[in-house]
Amino acid sequence: MSWKDRPFNSVGTDPLKNKMKGQGKESLSADSSKCPTCGSNIFYEPELSGLLCPNCGNVYSPDTMESRGSLGVTKEHDYVGDVDMSEDDKKRHEIICNSCGGTLVADEDTMSTMCPFCGSPALITRRMSREFKPDYIIPFKIDKDRAESLLNEWISSRKNTPLGFKKKCRMTHMTAIYVPAWLVDCSINSDLSGTGKNGNSMVRDFIEVYSNMKFFVKGVPFDASLKIPNKLMEAAEPFDYSEMVKFESKYLQGFYANKYDQLPTEMVDRIVGRMDRFARSTTDLLANKYDEFEDRFDKHFTWLSDISVKYCLLPVWFVTVDFKGEKHQFAVNGQTGEACGRVPVSDACTVRNKLLSLSAGPWKFVTIPVAVALIYLCCFLTAAFYSNPAGLFFVGFLYVLLFLDLIILFLSFAGNILFRKVFDFGNKEYDQNDYDKDPGLSEYYDSSRKTERTVSEKLLRHVVSITDSEGRVVETHSLEL
Ligand SMILES: [Zn+2]
Numbered sequence: 001m002s003w004k005d006r007p008f009n010s011v012g013t014d015p016l017k018n019k020m021k022g023q024g025k026e027s028l029s030a031d032s033s034k035c036p037t038c039g040s041n042i043f044y045e046p047e048l049s050g051l052l053c054p055n056c057g058n059v060y061s062p063d064t065m066e067s068r069g070s071l072g073v074t075k076e077h078d079y080v081g082d083v084d085m086s087e088d089d090k091k092r093h094e095i096i097c098n099s100c101g102g103t104l105v106a107d108e109d110t111m112s113t114m115c116p117f118c119g120s121p122a123l124i125t126r127r128m129s130r131e132f133k134p135d136y137i138i139p140f141k142i143d144k145d146r147a148e149s150l151l152n153e154w155i156s157s158r159k160n161t162p163l164g165f166k167k168k169c170r171m172t173h174m175t176a177i178y179v180p181a182w183l184v185d186c187s188i189n190s191d192l193s194g195t196g197k198n199g200n201s202m203v204r205d206f207i208e209v210y211s212n213m214k215f216f217v218k219g220v221p222f223d224a225s226l227k228i229p230n231k232l233m234e235a236a237e238p239f240d241y242s243e244m245v246k247f248e249s250k251y252l253q254g255f256y257a258n259k260y261d262q263l264p265t266e267m268v269d270r271i272v273g274r275m276d277r278f279a280r281s282t283t284d285l286l287a288n289k290y291d292e293f294e295d296r297f298d299k300h301f302t303w304l305s306d307i308s309v310k311y312c313l314l315p316v317w318f319v320t321v322d323f324k325g326e327k328h329q330f331a332v333n334g335q336t337g338e339a340c341g342r343v344p345v346s347d348a349c350t351v352r353n354k355l356l357s358l359s360a361g362p363w364k365f366v367t368i369p370v371a372v373a374l375i376y377l378c379c380f381l382t383a384a385f386y387s388n389p390a391g392l393f394f395v396g397f398l399y400v401l402l403f404l405d406l407i408i409l410f411l412s413f414a415g416n417i418l419f420r421k422v423f424d425f426g427n428k429e430y431d432q433n434d435y436d437k438d439p440g441l442s443e444y445y446d447s448s449r450k451t452e453r454t455v456s457e458k459l460l461r462h463v464v465s466i467t468d469s470e471g472r473v474v475e476t477h478s479l480e481l
């Protein structure tokens, strides 16, 4: 389906999406069809703009029942006695944290004394309860000493951390964890539209632009562990898939693995959300053609097809640092050595940031008339109460107010220059210690597959402005087309 088949003026552009919005899945199940692959009931999933089978993960177009691929993975089997356990599984045990519920899988020789997710020592070891079978694994390349020194190097490079934080980090040991992730391949189909403007102040053209694009992405990872923040894992990306191998239990020797908590069919919104961001990031391709470009995101529509999912374990060095009662989680990519996390800022820095944000506001101009008024008042009252000690006490109070006002005045003007220019805090002081951005589309774009793109333009308006000798617009003629 291309954009041409859609009525352009329908808000949201997907008629079915609007019709189904707000309706519960139950209300649809009465007349819902059966999955052509497995026979289970299938449901309309608004995020996918398609029908999803929760049993096998297959996705279908609602109108044609054409397959759009599958979010399904090899199903784990519930453990019943020893029968379903593979020989490898029997050699492993599960370590469960009594405090946060985090679960790790390890071989029988690997023991842990502390939960890597919350730092609690209250751990229970039990036999494997579910079969645990990833398709692929990227083996660890970075050893513990290297990971710890890379993390410390990175944390040292962060500015304005609280006193003692870096030292605390140096004392905490990292744990190697294979993080379960779903690697999603799919094609992203997107309808974008906007208004382009070309011309100058005299003659302007307003052009309505529609674009339909289909491109492929490969190996976009979504971590399936609820214990590890998604932002942390995204910041640890990218992984080099050329070193990805078929899973063999020998790789787990001496390492922990986290079991997945969520299936891809349970995180459709996250998957589609990220793909949609990829689609939106292509808007620049459109915008470049015009002097000005305005997105029409309300008419933006993304849908996925050719979906397939691989289950892979990604190598991550992980640590939770408990600092003054707050927990901070950090990771080092076990393959590339990239360190990431969200580093706290010192209290002094928080105060300074507040001052900076205050000094950036227009309120600072209030301090000028206040200072002038106080100076007048102080002079007048000092003269008036010259021989009156009680009155002078009151005047003294006004002098204190004046002093404070002048300090604020100084900080808001001179302080701004002092903080930004002299101490070189730059303009990023608010988020400099936040997570790294996840890699964008360029990292996952599949160049081996053909990208299809159609762009069409419609001239909306042709505007001619007539100006007088001083450049003032005196007449405007607009030609609607
Ligand atoms: Zn099915």
Ligand SMILES: [Zn+2]
Residues within 6 Å of the ligand: 097, 098, 099, 100, 101, 102, 115, 116, 117, 118, 119, 120
């Ligand atoms: Zn824990």
